[in-house]
Amino acid sequence: MKLKKFLTVALGTVFLGGMAVFTSASAQEVPKMRTEIPDGITTPDTIETQLGDLQFFDGVPDAQSTDKIYNLLDFTHAYQAYLDGVKIASMDAMRRGILEFGPANTTVLQFQELMDSKTLFLTANTTSVYQMAWLELGDEPMVIETPPNVLGFLNDAWFRYVVDFGNLGPDKGKGGKFLILPPGYEGEVPEGDYFVVPTNTSGHWVLWRGYLENGSTETAIKATQDQFRMYPLSQASNQPEMTFVNVSGEEFNTIHVMDSRMFEEINTVVQTEPLMGENPELLGHLAAIGIVKGQEFAPDERMQNILEKAASAGAVTVKSLISKPRDERAYWYPGESYWQNAFPGGAYTWEIDGVAVQDFRSAFHFYATGITPAMALKLVGKGSQYALTYRDAMGNALDGSKTYKLTVPANPPAKDFWSFTLYDNQTRSMLQTDKQFPALGSNDAGVVTNADGSVDIYFGPTAPEGHENNWLQTIPGKGWNTIMRLYGPLEPWFDKTWRPGEIELVE
Numbered sequence: 001m002k003l004k005k006f007l008t009v010a011l012g013t014v015f016l017g018g019m020a021v022f023t024s025a026s027a028q029e030v031p032k033m034r035t036e037i038p039d040g041i042t043t044p045d046t047i048e049t050q051l052g053d054l055q056f057f058d059g060v061p062d063a064q065s066t067d068k069i070y071n072l073l074d075f076t077h078a079y080q081a082y083l084d085g086v087k088i089a090s091m092d093a094m095r096r097g098i099l100e101f102g103p104a105n106t107t108v109l110q111f112q113e114l115m116d117s118k119t120l121f122l123t124a125n126t127t128s129v130y131q132m133a134w135l136e137l138g139d140e141p142m143v144i145e146t147p148p149n150v151l152g153f154l155n156d157a158w159f160r161y162v163v164d165f166g167n168l169g170p171d172k173g174k175g176g177k178f179l180i181l182p183p184g185y186e187g188e189v190p191e192g193d194y195f196v197v198p199t200n201t202s203g204h205w206v207l208w209r210g211y212l213e214n215g216s217t218e219t220a221i222k223a224t225q226d227q228f229r230m231y232p233l234s235q236a237s238n239q240p241e242m243t244f245v246n247v248s249g250e251e252f253n254t255i256h257v258m259d260s261r262m263f264e265e266i267n268t269v270v271q272t273e274p275l276m277g278e279n280p281e282l283l284g285h286l287a288a289i290g291i292v293k294g295q296e297f298a299p300d301e302r303m304q305n306i307l308e309k310a311a312s313a314g315a316v317t318v319k320s321l322i323s324k325p326r327d328e329r330a331y332w333y334p335g336e337s338y339w340q341n342a343f344p345g346g347a348y349t350w351e352i353d354g355v356a357v358q359d360f361r362s363a364f365h366f367y368a369t370g371i372t373p374a375m376a377l378k379l380v381g382k383g384s385q386y387a388l389t390y391r392d393a394m395g396n397a398l399d400g401s402k403t404y405k406l407t408v409p410a411n412p413p414a415k416d417f418w419s420f421t422l423y424d425n426q427t428r429s430m431l432q433t434d435k436q437f438p439a440l441g442s443n444d445a446g447v448v449t450n451a452d453g454s455v456d457i458y459f460g461p462t463a464p465e466g467h468e469n470n471w472l473q474t475i476p477g478k479g480w481n482t483i484m485r486l487y488g489p490l491e492p493w494f495d496k497t498w499r500p501g502e503i504e505l506v507e
Helices: 063-099 218-227 262-272 280-288 301-323 358-367
Strands: 002-007 016-021 046-049 052-057 107-110 129-136 142-145 151-156 161-166 177-181 194-198 203-210 229-232 243-246 384-389 404-408 414-424 439-441 455-460 471-473 480-489
Touching (some): 063 129
Antiparallel strands (some): 016 046, 129 203, 142 229, 151 161, 414 439
């Protein structure tokens, strides 16, 4: 009798799959007490698999088969821990990148001349005035005083959404005082003009984006320097001095590694943060491979080999999930277009109809950063909406040696403006070209509009003659991807009566 076993593992690692051949159990005397066992309940003593023959004695494996099976199980735990743990490693990399410039709680990074492609930062844009800090809670609450007219939020160390502030926060864009309570805090909470925010971790990424005014960052930068403060509640009357660091044009990294060292990044967070804020199932996968709070993470040679293979398999999986998703819900126009939605179903938690869609979550955290409902929900005229793609109109990967054309139809549904930014497929950061800002949008001077109100954009290694103002440079030998952003998205975007053109190959 033959039985198919579907336990396949990627990248030539361990496999249990294909056709399995069973042999009958050894003959035995028929006992007086006997029940006819239904087909399918018992397993044979010999199973022929891609691992080789696995040998059992009446359901118990021999020593060699046991080793093979546990290698597979450990690989499975490591592979799942990689896919689900990308978000944890990503936040740890963000923490390390910020703290290169100064200590937590008193250091604010400001892109005073905007962010450009020198910074390794997941899918940032070139039009917002990025500003950020790292909040580290102790035993007492911390106060954050926020500036007006920003889009800001806190994400915790497990990369979960905590709270918005600014235009889409409870302060309604006026600026306010947020009282951040440490994990499990049971102390007194003072009355006053605070927005009280309980949290599950000690570390938090604090990000806010200001707006350009007449092309200048000055107003947004000054508002932060005048009003942004972070301090322990007990020091409200004697606040520590804040340090504001201009990081525009600086080379620094906020991106996690992709190989087995990513497990070390995850372990750092497990060792420093309360476990209360993370999913017990993920913590279970991590514990199974040796990442346990309060214990040293020291995989032996066998486990290190498994972790390396699991990381290789995980890396190619997340790259496939983001560049060529197979779930039609990942696309804005399923079956008709390759424009993808970063938040399918409008779910910033990636929970759709009561189901956690883990593939969407893993893809997002590999590709992007920053979790807030403001990026996922339908907010007409507020916030922003996104469409991304790695592929041209024929479904082929975008090639930096080729020239493409994209038409933005007339009347784009953006109350404020629209833009396209190019990204490196490997770093997911801005594509490094001869241009400081690899982006083009409706706010850029000189962009040519067609007679019918549409705009043609060209992508390629050299500018097509006569279209220099509507051209974005790409690099031969490198792939690329792009995000279309609509700032202040309007109803035609949400009801899909307006949609962007496809990226058409010219040559």
